[in-house]
Structure formats: structure tokens, C-alpha cells
Amino acid sequence: MELGVQYLFVALVLVGGGMAALSRHVLYNIVGLGISLFGMAGLFLQLGSPFVAAMQLLIYLGGITVAIVFAMMLSIAMTLDPPTRTPVKTGFAAVAALTFGVGLHGLIGTASFAAAPPAPTDAWAVAHIGSALLERYNLVFETLSVVLLLAIIGAILIARPDRRGDAA
Amino acid sequence: MNLESFLLLSLVLFSLGLFAVLAHRNLIAVLIGVELMMNAASLNLMAFNRFSVTDPVTGQVFVLIIIGLAAAEVAIFLSIILNLYRTRRTIDAEQLTELKG
Secondary structure, eight states, X not given: OHHHHHHHHHHHHHHHHHHHHHOSSHHHHHHHHHHHHHHHHHHHHHTTOHHHHHHIIXXXXXXXXXXXXXXXXXXXXXXXXOOOOOHHHHHHHHHHHHHHHHXXXXXHHHOOOOXXXXXXXXXXXXXXXXXXXXXXXXXXXXXXXXXXXXXXXXXXXXXXXXXXXXXX | OOHHHHHHHHHHHHHHHHHHHHHOOBHHHHHHHHHHHHHHHHHHHHXXXXXXXXXXXXXXXXXXXHHHHHHHHHHHHHXXXXXXXXXXXXXXXXXXXXXXX
16 A cells, blocks of 8 residues: 555656656646656655655645746747757757766666664654754755845846836 | 665656756746756655655755755746746747857
8 A cells, every 4th residue: 555655656756757858848848847746745745754745735836836837828938839859959868868867877776875773753743844944954044045035036136027227 | 665766766857857958949848857857856865864864854954945945946047038038039948049159
């Protein structure tokens, strides 16, 4: 039962990733990304972290995917003709991705990972994440909030249509 | 599932993302490839966090930071795409060649 659920999520991740990477139409790419993200959230749940799985669903699936759909609708990428792919470029991309994948697979085969003793179950509680974010990883947390603020301001500045005082 | 199978899954996902970034001409599809690669990295970190780390808080915090940074990156990328579309009327990566040497 447990293993069946895991394989279901793995299949979702793989099918979604394949759709996102290989399809020609942008809308299919986005739907594939959504399926893949959903399966990934399920895998996070299986790996023992319901909080990260919920954040994956909320921010990635609910925020980022919807933002990409908005951008696609605003830039009318749907109604444009899908750009014709040159087989040379696709071939080189496939060769590069395959080389990377096979090489990294060989590296994983040579490495040996020490297995840690299983942590006590209460170490996975959300309260530990909260206290770690505000104590040990306080600097990272604050830096991330500054980065997000700068990203919002930068996105508004870049996407604003009329810029008075702009020489161009 | 053990650690190696999770690593293999994230490897496949990363390769798919790399292929999408290299092969697609639509900038939105390129962005989707970048997102696939980031998710592969997150899955890697969570798998290591589960199987070979004594304190499971570290990897979860790491993945949360990745998700936050991905949100910021997507906001900037999409605003650049919208601006490109307004000024150039295209989001084809191969027609944006002003800086080509």
C-alpha cells in the first residue's frame, strides 16, 4: 500500500516532467509542470515532511504556476504559432542532457552515502522548523525576506508600462 | 524506496529540465525548464534529509528557502518577459539577438 502510493507519486512526477519538457505547446508545458509539482508534494509527504509538502502546494502550485499562466495570457504566447524547432538544436540539447544524466548517474554509482540512524519522530514537528528559522537560521530568513521585497519592487519597476523620465 | 531511487528520480527530472532549457525557443517554456531543475534539487535535498542526516530540520529549511527564492526568480523573469513582449512583440529566444557579438 505504502509502496503503491509512492510509485503513484513517482509516476506523476515523471509524466508531468515529460509533458513539461517535451511538449510543443506552452499550455501543455504548464499543465505538466503542475502535475509534476503535485507529485513532488506527495513525495515530500512520503519523505516525512507535511509542512514542506503544504508549502510546495501553496507557493509552487498555487502561486508560481498561476503566475506563469497569467504571463502566458498577457503575452499572448498561446495564440502565436509555436516556433518551429530546428532538429539540429533539439538534437544537441538531447545529447547535452543525456551526457549530463549519464555522467551524473555514474558519479552517483561510485559514491557511497552513510546512512544515519533514524531521527526521533518528534524531530519532524513543525515547531522545530519554526524555532530553527527564528534562531539558528535567522540570518537566512531575514535575507530571504529582503530578497522577496526587492523582487517585488524590481518586478513592478520592470513591468510598468510608462516610465516618465526614461530617455528611451 | 531508498536513497538511490530518489536520487535517480531527481536526476531524470533535472535532465528533463536541462533539455527543456536548451531546446525550447519560447521563453516561458525555458522558465518551466528552470523550475523543473529547481524541483529536482529540492527533491535531492529532501531525500538526503530523510536518509542520511541526523537533524531533519536543516534540509526542510533549505527546501523552504529554495521555494522562496524560486518565487522571487519567477516574479522577475515574468516581468522581464512581459516587458520584452511589449517592446519587441516576441518572446522567441532566438530573435533577441541585440547583444550578439
